[in-house]
Amino acid sequence: MHASTHLHKILYWYMCPRSLGQASPSMNAFAEGQAAAYKMFQTIERKPEIDAYDTNGKRLEDIHGEIHLRDVYFSYPARPEELIFNGFSLHIASGTTAALVGQSGSGKSTVISLIERFYDPQAGEVLIDGTNVKEFELRWIRGKIGLVSQEPVLFASSIKDNIAYGKDGATVEEIRGAAELANAAKFIDKLPRVLDSSHFYYFKVIL
Ligand SMILES: Nc1ncnc2c1ncn2[C@@H]1O[C@H](COP(=O)(O)OP(=O)(O)OP(=O)(O)O)[C@@H](O)[C@H]1O
Numbered sequence: 249m250h251a252s253t254h255l256h257k258i259l260y261w262y263m264c265p266r267s268l269g270q271a272s273p274s275m276n277a278f279a280e281g282q283a284a285a286y287k288m289f290q291t292i293e294r295k296p297e298i299d300a301y302d303t304n305g306k307r308l309e310d311i312h313g314e315i316h317l318r319d320v321y322f323s324y325p326a327r328p329e330e331l332i333f334n335g336f337s338l339h340i341a342s343g344t345t346a347a348l349v350g351q352s353g354s355g356k357s358t359v360i361s362l363i364e365r366f367y368d369p370q371a372g373e374v375l376i377d378g379t380n381v382k383e384f385e386l387r388w389i390r391g392k393i394g395l396v397s398q399e400p401v402l403f404a405s406s407i408k409d410n411i412a413y414g415k416d417g418a419t420v421e422e423i424r425g426a427a428e429l430a431n432a433a434k435f436i437d438k439l440p441r442v443l444d445s446s447h448f449y450y451f452k453v454i455l
């Protein structure tokens with residue numbers, strides 16, 4: 249009896265630290281998971297300064313597309329110390345074609361980001377048809393702008409879905425029209441049907 253209790257004690261002192269040692273990697277995983285979840289919830293709960301779903305704001309009867317950047321000062325939130333625009337101004341008259349030319353990193357894409365209102369400048373104004381873009385209902389004004397960016401993001405879906413993503417409830421005719429306007433309809437039609445596994449097949453079938 250005495251010997252057996254003794255044995256239990258030895259076993260206890262032997263097993264206990266071992267089990268704790270085995271549990272510690274899991275504890276690390278729990279802690280890491282908790283930290284990651286905290287970050288994720290923080291991101292989900294963050295109220296963006298520019299709210300894309302805000303339905304307040306102005307709509308215009310008719311939009312002409314005159315673009316004005318007036319004395320704009322801008323730095324990206326991630327790098328506030330680096331001033332991208334330092335009193336930059338630009339005027340593009342409605343109905344004209346303009347090209348922004350400059351070396352890589354000179355701020356061409358940033359101009360577009362400000363017009364689309366992905367960011368607001370720290371000072372100065374961005375105007376469309378004489379109205380500050382901050383005054384527009386965001387989804388409405390973005391709906392008036394067509395943008396094909398340098399590095400387009402395609403969703404793993406049909407070409408049709410990718411085009412339709414730009415407009416809620418777009419009809420097949422509108423999607424086809426957009427493809428034609430973008431000079432993409434012809435090359436899409438030429439795509440071989442063998443590209444079955446990708447987006448292209450569905451475009452030919454659905455459109
Ligand atoms: N999201 C961002 N956060 C921080 N800095 C950024 C961000 N996007 C761009 N930048 C910086 O802003 C500057 C202007 O970048 P922008 O992309 O507007 O240049 P670009 O003229 O379009 O260049 P490219 O010809 O390479 O497309 C660069 O120094 C770039 O590193």
Ligand SMILES: [Mg+2]
Nearest residue numbers: 356357358398
């Ligand atoms: Mg660019």
